[in-house]
Amino acid sequence: MHFQTPTRRLFLGGALTTAGAAFIAPHRARAQDAVALQLSWLHSVQFGGSYIAQKNGYWSDAGLEVSLLPGGPNAPVEPPVVAGTALVGISAADYTAAAVNQGAPFKIIGVAMQKNPFAIASLAENPVNSPADLVGKKIGMALANTPVLEALCTINGVDIAGIEVVPTQYDAAPLVQGQVDCLLCWATDLPVAMEMQGVESVTMLLADHGYAVHSQTYIATEDSIANRRDQLVALMKGEVMGWQDYLADPEAAAELTVEMFPDAGLDLATQKLQAERQVPLMFSELTEAEGFGWFTDETVAANVETLALLGKPVSPDLWDRSILEEVHG
Amino acid sequence: MSAGPAVLRLSRPLPRGLGLFLGLLIWEVAARATAGSFIIAAPSQIAGYMVSHSGLLWRAFGATLASAVQGFVWGNLAGVLLALLAVLLPRSERLLLTLALLVFCLPLVATGPILRVLYGPGCGPQVTLAALAVYYTTFLPVLVGLRAAPQGWFDLLRSYGRGRMTALREVRLPAALPYLVAGLQIAAPAAFLGAMVGEFTGAERGLGVLTVRALRALDLPATWAIAVIAAGVSILAFAAVGALGRKFDLAPPEVLMAAPVARSRRLWDAPAQALLALGVTLLIWKGSMEIFGLPRFFAKRPEDVWGYLVTSPGAEAQRARLFGALGETLALAGPGYLAGLGLGAGLALLLVLLPRLAGAVIPLSIALRSIPIIATAPLIVWALGRGAAGTITVVAVMIFFPTLIACQHGLARTPRAVLDLFEVYAASPLRRLIGAQLPAMLPAFFASARMAIPAAILAVTTAEWLATGRGIGALMATVASTSDYGMLWSAIALVGLAAVLAHALVAALERAVLARTSAEQLAR
Numbered sequence: 001m002h003f004q005t006p007t008r009r010l011f012l013g014g015a016l017t018t019a020g021a022a023f024i025a026p027h028r029a030r031a032q033d034a035v036a037l038q039l040s041w042l043h044s045v046q047f048g049g050s051y052i053a054q055k056n057g058y059w060s061d062a063g064l065e066v067s068l069l070p071g072g073p074n075a076p077v078e079p080p081v082v083a084g085t086a087l088v089g090i091s092a093a094d095y096t097a098a099a100v101n102q103g104a105p106f107k108i109i110g111v112a113m114q115k116n117p118f119a120i121a122s123l124a125e126n127p128v129n130s131p132a133d134l135v136g137k138k139i140g141m142a143l144a145n146t147p148v149l150e151a152l153c154t155i156n157g158v159d160i161a162g163i164e165v166v167p168t169q170y171d172a173a174p175l176v177q178g179q180v181d182c183l184l185c186w187a188t189d190l191p192v193a194m195e196m197q198g199v200e201s202v203t204m205l206l207a208d209h210g211y212a213v214h215s216q217t218y219i220a221t222e223d224s225i226a227n228r229r230d231q232l233v234a235l236m237k238g239e240v241m242g243w244q245d246y247l248a249d250p251e252a253a254a255e256l257t258v259e260m261f262p263d264a265g266l267d268l269a270t271q272k273l274q275a276e277r278q279v280p281l282m283f284s285e286l287t288e289a290e291g292f293g294w295f296t297d298e299t300v301a302a303n304v305e306t307l308a309l310l311g312k313p314v315s316p317d318l319w320d321r322s323i324l325e326e327v328h329g
Numbered sequence: 330m331s332a333g334p335a336v337l338r339l340s341r342p343l344p345r346g347l348g349l350f351l352g353l354l355i356w357e358v359a360a361r362a363t364a365g366s367f368i369i370a371a372p373s374q375i376a377g378y379m380v381s382h383s384g385l386l387w388r389a390f391g392a393t394l395a396s397a398v399q400g401f402v403w404g405n406l407a408g409v410l411l412a413l414l415a416v417l418l419p420r421s422e423r424l425l426l427t428l429a430l431l432v433f434c435l436p437l438v439a440t441g442p443i444l445r446v447l448y449g450p451g452c453g454p455q456v457t458l459a460a461l462a463v464y465y466t467t468f469l470p471v472l473v474g475l476r477a478a479p480q481g482w483f484d485l486l487r488s489y490g491r492g493r494m495t496a497l498r499e500v501r502l503p504a505a506l507p508y509l510v511a512g513l514q515i516a517a518p519a520a521f522l523g524a525m526v527g528e529f530t531g532a533e534r535g536l537g538v539l540t541v542r543a544l545r546a547l548d549l550p551a552t553w554a555i556a557v558i559a560a561g562v563s564i565l566a567f568a569a570v571g572a573l574g575r576k577f578d579l580a581p582p583e584v585l586m587a588a589p590v591a592r593s594r595r596l597w598d599a600p601a602q603a604l605l606a607l608g609v610t611l612l613i614w615k616g617s618m619e620i621f622g623l624p625r626f627f628a629k630r631p632e633d634v635w636g637y638l639v640t641s642p643g644a645e646a647q648r649a650r651l652f653g654a655l656g657e658t659l660a661l662a663g664p665g666y667l668a669g670l671g672l673g674a675g676l677a678l679l680l681v682l683l684p685r686l687a688g689a690v691i692p693l694s695i696a697l698r699s700i701p702i703i704a705t706a707p708l709i710v711w712a713l714g715r716g717a718a719g720t721i722t723v724v725a726v727m728i729f730f731p732t733l734i735a736c737q738h739g740l741a742r743t744p745r746a747v748l749d750l751f752e753v754y755a756a757s758p759l760r761r762l763i764g765a766q767l768p769a770m771l772p773a774f775f776a777s778a779r780m781a782i783p784a785a786i787l788a789v790t791t792a793e794w795l796a797t798g799r800g801i802g803a804l805m806a807t808v809a810s811t812s813d814y815g816m817l818w819s820a821i822a823l824v825g826l827a828a829v830l831a832h833a834l835v836a837a838l839e840r841a842v843l844a845r846t847s848a849e850q851l852a853r
Contacts, residue, residue, distance in 0.1 A: 042538060069450055073541060073703075074441035075531030078812050079627040083446045099812035104626050143798035144807040167715065167798025171544045173707050177366045193546045197367070263388050263534035265542045265551070 032065040035231055038086035040216070041071045043261040045271045046188070046278065047090070048253035049112075049292075051260050053242030062234040077219070078104055087224055088235055092116075093214040093303050094148075097312035105222045107320040110236055110293035112216035112243070115207035115281045118148060119187035121194070123175065127202040128182045131156035131209050140168035140180035148206070149184065151309040155210035172199075188278045196270050207281075212302035213310075214295065216282075225320060236293065237327045243292045247283055250275035291328045295319060368711055370553035378550035379557075385539070390558060393535040396452045397524035400459020405516055407460065408467030409509065416475045416501060417493055427606040428613070430832055431825045433465040433783045436790060438809040439821055441530040442627055455527030455535070462523030465783065466731055467512035469776045470738070474508025475501040476850050477742065477772065510574030511738035511773070515731045515780075517570055518563035518699035525559065525701050540704055556700040563699035564692050606829075629818035637815040651804070651819055655827065658789055658800035661717055665724025666785040672725055673732025674774055681740055681766060682758055690733075698730040702788070706795045720792040727788035728781040735780070739773025740766050768846045775839040782831050786824060 039047050050068055053059055059066045069086060071077060077089040078099045088109075091099075096106050120139070122128040128137065131152055141149065146165065153160040168174040168183070172190045175183050176199055183190060187203050194201045218239070220232055246253045254271035287294055300316045307314050353372050360371035370378075379386060411429055415422040437458070444454035478500045486496050528537030536555050543551035611631045618628045625633065638648055676694075680687050697705070706723065713719040743766045751761040793802030801820055808816040843850050 042542060043533075067450065070531050070533055072529045072531045072538070074437050074526075074529040075445060076442055076627075076809065076812070079442040079624070080446055082624045082626045085446050085449060095810070095812070099626075102626065102812045102814065104812065142806075143803055144810050167796065167803070169544075169703065169706065169795040171707070172547050173367050173711075176547070177368065177711060179711075189545060190547075193548075197547050199547075261533075263385065263392075263538075265382075265385055265389070265539045267546070270546065 032060065032063055033231055034065045034067070035087040035235060036067045036069050036080075036085060037235065038069045038077050038080045038089040039071050040077050040090040040092075043068075043070050043257070043264045044266060045250075045254045045257045045275045046216075048250070048257055048275060049239060049243030049246040051242070051256050052245045052253060053238035055256060055260070056242070056245070058238035058241045059234065062237060064231060064234045064238070066235060066238070078106070081106070081219060081221060084221075087220065087228065087231060089219050091217050091219045093217055093318075094307060094310055094312055096217060096219050097307050097310075097314045097318065100314060100318060101312060106219045106318070107222060107225055108214065108217045108295075108318055109220050109225070109232065109320055109323040110218035110239070111214040111295045111299075112218070112239075112293060113214065113278070113281045114284045114286060114295075114299070115205065116211055116213045116215045117186040117188055117278070117281055118206040118211065118213075118215075119185060119191070119203040120182050120206070121172070121175065121185055121187075121191045122182040122202050122204075124200045124202055126181055128204055129202065130204065131158045134158060134182070135162035137181040138164045138166050138179075139182050139184060140166045140174045141184035142170065143167045145184055147310045147312075148211075151306060152206055152209065152211055154309055155306075175201075188274050188281070192270060192274050192277060195273065196267070210306075212299070212306045214299070214303055218293070220323075225323070229323070229326075232323050233326045236323050240292045240327055243282070246275075247279065247292075250279055291324075293324055294328075295321065367547055367549055368708065370549040374550040375553045375557055378554045382551070382554075386536075386554065386558065389534055389536045389539050389555075390562070392452070392532075393455075393521070393524050393528070393537065394562065396455035396527065396535070397459050397521045399452075399456045400461075400524055400527075401463060401516060401520040403456065404460030404463035404520065405467045405513060408464040408512065408516075409471055411464070411468045412471035412475055412505075413497070415472055417497065422472075423602050424606050424609060426832070427829055428610065429465055429468055430779075430783060430828055431610060433461070434786060434825050434828045435461075435821065436787070436805060436824075437526060437529065438805050439817055443623060445530045446623070447621060450531075450533070452532070454530045455524045455532060455537075458527035458530075459520045459523035462519045462526075463516035466515045466519060466780050467509070469780050470508040470512040470515075470735060470773065471505050473772045473776045473850065474505030476504075477508065478504040478849065480849060506577055507574065507738060507742065508773075510570060510577075511735050513570045513574075514567050515734050517566035518695050518730075521559055521563050521566070522699050522701060537701065540701055544703065544707075552704055556696075556704055559699045559701075560692075560696035564695045567691075567695050627812070627814045629814050631822075633815060634819050634822050638819050647816065647819070651801075651816065651823060654799075654801040654804040654820070655823055658793065658802065659827070661720045661792075661800070662724060662785050662789040664717075665721040665789060666728065666781060668721060669725035669728035669785065670732055670778055670781055673729035673777065674736050674770070676729070676733050677736035677740060677770070678762060678767070680737065681762055694730045694733055697726050702727070702791050703795060706792065710796045715796050720789060720797055723792040723796075724785050724788040728784045731780050731784065732774075732777040735773045735777040736770050739770035742773070743769040771842060772847050772850050775835065775843065778835050778839070779832060782828055782835065786828055790824075 037050065039050070047068070054066065054068065069080070077091045078095070080086040081089040082104055090112070091106075093108065096108055100106050120128045120134070128134055134153075135158060139149065143165070149163070149165065150160055152158070153163075166174070166180050168180065170185065170190075172183065172185075172194050174180045176194065185191070187205055191201050191203045218236065224232060251272055254268065254275040257271055258266045258268050283292070286296065286299070297316070300319045304314060304316055356369070357371045357373060360369045360374070363369065411425055415425045440458065440461070441454065444457055448454055448457075475497075482500045483496055486499065525535065525537035525540065528535040529541065532538055536559060540552065540555050542548075543555065615630050615632075618630060629637075638644055638651070641647070676690060680690065702723065705726075709722055709726075710719050713722055747765045748761065751765055756764070789800070790802030790805060793800040794806040797803070801824060805817055805820050808814070808820070840851060
């Protein structure tokens with residue numbers, strides 16, 4: 001068993017890097033800095049761009065050795081970033097806002113999903129095509145997401161009292177078993193699973209109905225932004241290059257994902273479908289013009305407005321574009 | 330327990346294997362008939378998945394098993410050491426019991442992130458969570474076993490001028506061996522489950538990782554294949570520990586004659602003990618977080634919880650939310666606890682009368698205990714709904730297995746001489762059960778009644794998180810996902826306090842009953 005305290009790890013890491021730099025510096029331009037990127041879920045093509053960056057050496061060329069830490073049901077992103085075990089974490093604007101309101105010193109330094117992936121999934125014979133269709137329906141979701149439904153209803157003038165919320169665990173079984181009429185889920189996972197199982201479903205993206213919350217956002221602490229700037233720029237540069245490659249060939253990204261993680265139990269066809277479905281969420285006219293991960297004052301303002309509806313008031317200062325400006329500049 | 334002539338028997342036993350074959354056939358047909366609603370996978374589909382994904386399953390199994398075995402060793406070692414400490418230093422017993430209970434009550438939503446930050450990538454959190462899943466259920470039975478010796482033997486040793494260590498080596502350890510076997514048997518499936526659940530904290534590989542993946546992918550054959558593997562390995566480990574135990578269990582149980590204990594307890598004894606336990610708990614809580622330098626953001630100290638619940642501006646609303654949720658939880662945990670305990674003890678007694686049933690009941694019980702509840706909950710919810718019935722069932726399912734095993738071992742400790750006496754008088758099996766075996770079972774029963782307290786809390790909070798969306802389980806899941814760690818640690822503190830109070834209640838009941846039936850357990 002391997003037991004380390006973060007402080008000791010930091011000390012050791014620091015000592016080794018310093019020693020390493022002293023010995024290696026004459027021979028090599030730059031020693032490899034070891035940093036970690038905390039992913040928000042288990043390995044899958046959801047993080048395809050990062051895998052491409054890893055494989056093509058976009059980070060190692062910049063002197064960065066990045067370990068990609070998988071998430072999981074009980075692996076929140078925020079603690080390792082606060083503790084410093086991960087330099088950057090992949091969060092979402094609403095989660096980051098909640099953490100910041102609890103005192104975490106985070107900034108959002110990049111946005112992978114321009115459009116929020118939350119969707120209402122329903123079966124073709126009893127579809128939910130617009131928020132108004134929700135009235136009189138049973139929706140399965142985690143009760144923790146009630147503010148999301150409330151915000152959607154407020155934005156679209158739907159009376160939430162007409163919707164019956166059924167607390168369910170996060171899978172499609174309650175929908176296909178007929179326990180509920182629709183599910184609140186990501187457009188890129190449960191609907192993909194249903195399609196792979198031969199169940200036809202309808203997805204209504206919340207982002208198409210006024211729900212503006214950046215997702216798969218890159219977060220770092222204020223301390224890292226001030227003191228580990230070079231590493232952050234190098235890491236984000238690799239991400240941008242990786243995701244640009246991803247856009248050129250999502251299928252290849254799916255194949256790489258399955259190949260890199262043989263123990264993750266990934267199915268190639270599922271990964272390809274997911275890879276294709278997340279493209280419109282991550283790439284837009286904005287990213288075409290300004291580059292992957294970009295955000296503007298306008299998109300931030302829209303986020304601030306939706307987050308206020310979610311009961312997570314934040315100021316636009318939560319977003320910090322300076323790292324991306326260095327990456328793209 | 331051999332199947333003597335007095336024991337009820339099926340009039341004509343079916344050929345071996347036929348029952349299994351019929352069961353599989355019914356399962357297959359039921360699965361095929363309901364394929365469209367994704368409830369159960371057919372045996373043929375499960376087998377097919379195992380064959381087509383054998384490499385993947387094999388590697389995942391290896392990873393989970395490695396963590397489970399390490400956790401099993403460390404956790405049981407810790408459990409035995411705690412029990413030895415409690416017997417050698419009787420004054421520390423109450424404190425140790427309280428601390429062990431509180432640590433066992435820590436929920437995964439809080440321990441997961443902390444362990445991952447402490448260990449970094451790798452299997453550290455899985456091993457630790459597997460160890461945490463087993464130490465308590467070994468500690469309690471071994472503690473009972475270390476006391477299950479006649480007072481006369483201790484008096485004899487004392488008259489020779491021998492000390493506590495000799496008594497430990499010559500009397501207590503041999504007496505504890507069968508109880509240790511019970512603890513290890515209960516630990517086998519729990520360690521495997523603990524390792525699987527530990528993988529939810531961000532592991533790279535293992536059966537727990539595959540379970541999460543399969544559930545989200547609506548991949549029933551995969552979910553069920555993993556469940557079958559988890560259940561299979563747990564049943565094998567259970568049987569292996571049992572076989573090993575029978576090899577060592579040479580001496581038949583003795584008649585334990587002990588004088589009734591009349592303890593002259595001073596009035597301020599109990600409050601002083603409680604105050605000491607509270608102080609030490611707070612010290613360890615704060616001290617460990619400071620030593621490891623855990624950020625206050627997610628590792629709240631005692632004073633943060635005090636501030637959150639008492640002195641902060643929103644304290645009143647936060648208290649109301651917390652106590653409301655706790656009330657909802659206790660209303661379901663109580664009936665589930667009693668049902669599980671009753672079911673476990675009842676089954677153990679029933680198996681004395683109908684030993685042939687054990688072949689079916691025990692493996693099924695192990696299976697239920699070794700499959701992660703996130704995989705079984707959908708089935709229970711589908712069958713019983715999201716109301717009280719489903720939640721109470723989940724709680725009962727989680728606690729009846731340790732109770733059953735502990736009670737079975739307790740029953741087997743019925744002194745041979747007493748059984749012979751009943752035999753001589755040609756007493757009926759039922760009479761023998763009530764007059765001889767039931768009293769012998771009581772110490773083990775109360776040990777399981779203590780073990781079941783934290784198990785019931787864990788089960789009810791999991792069911793609330795997955796199915797009902799109410800109570801303290803849903804509250805903890807919600808606040809953990811929104812970084813509201815102040816509420817999370819307040820909930821942990823309150824749940825811990827509730828567990829300690831429930832434990833005190835059971836302990837008081839235990840003292841009252843055992844003073845009549847097994848006074849040796851109360852002698853210090």
